[in-house]
Amino acid sequence: xxxxxxxxxxxxxxxxxxxxxxxxxxxxxxxxxxxxxxxxxxxxxxxxxxxxxxxxxxxxxxxxxxxxxxxxxxxxxxxxxxxxxxxxxxxxxxxxxxxxxxxxxxxxxxxxxxxxxxxxxxxxxxxxxxxxxxxxxxxxxxxxxxxxxxxxxxxxxxxxxxxxxxxxxxxxxxxxxxxxxxxxxxxxxxxxxxxxxxxxxxxxxxxxxxx
Numbered sequence: 001x002x003x004x005x006x007x008x009x010x011x012x013x014x015x016x017x018x019x020x021x022x023x024x025x026x027x028x029x030x031x032x033x034x035x036x037x038x039x040x041x042x043x044x045x046x047x048x049x050x051x052x053x054x055x056x057x058x059x060x061x062x063x064x065x066x067x068x069x070x071x072x073x074x075x076x077x078x079x080x081x082x083x084x085x086x087x088x089x090x091x092x093x094x095x096x097x098x099x100x101x102x103x104x105x106x107x108x109x110x111x112x113x114x115x116x117x118x119x120x121x122x123x124x125x126x127x128x129x130x131x132x133x134x135x136x137x138x139x140x141x142x143x144x145x146x147x148x149x150x151x152x153x154x155x156x157x158x159x160x161x162x163x164x165x166x167x168x169x170x171x172x173x174x175x176x177x178x179x180x181x182x183x184x185x186x187x188x189x190x191x192x193x194x195x196x197x198x199x200x201x202x203x204x205x206x207x208x209x210x211x
Contacts, residue, residue: 001046005030005037015053017046029056051088058084058092063101070107073097074134108135108143116147120161123148125187158188158196170201 004016013030015022025033033052035041041049061083062076071079073093080089096102108130115121115129123144130140148154162169166179176197183193 001041001043003035003037003039003041003046003049005035017041023050023053023057025053025056026060029053054084054088055091058088059095062092062096066096066101070110071102072104072107072111072133072135073102076102077134104135104139105143107133108139109146112140112143112147120157120186122154122157122183122187122189122192124189125185128187154188154192155196155199158183158193159200162196162200169197 001017004019006014006016007027008014008024011027012024013027014024015030033049035049058080062080065071065076065079073096076096077089077093080092084092093102111130111133112126115126121129126144126148127140130143131137135143161183162179166175169175169179180193180197183196184190188196
């Protein structure tokens, strides 16, 4: 079997075997793989080339994914599995982790900060979102603890949210219920929400009122 290489656009090399298209690799890989245009390969060599080329393509695809924004290892793996077999995807992710391009601890810190500062989420909701991204529980908890360490901070944040979005909460029962439900969805605890309501409204909401 004769391997043939044809230059394409954007640093791509299109590989054919006996005149039939096989796959596309990047030029750096092709010129370092040890073959030249017109070399003859046996079946074993061709199989090894396809595996190596697939791994390279998966690695490049993973690098492209994380060049746009930080991702967890699980996120990258799932996306790669749409185009590559699970084993190839896993090897690419492992390699990206080894060289530091994927780092779940870094991702967890950055994502937790985004959810906390931009989305206004509380600890429980942030932990849920990190878990949904495939982040290990211990890593997620550490990221959240570094960000949210004081219970008083949670109460003050809820008060700030009430001031910005629910300023008439003290006078409108429907607004109170809507605000309470929204804050729970954001991941704030029942106790912290009650304390914040009491502080903001300067009154005590008891269970008879539905809180």
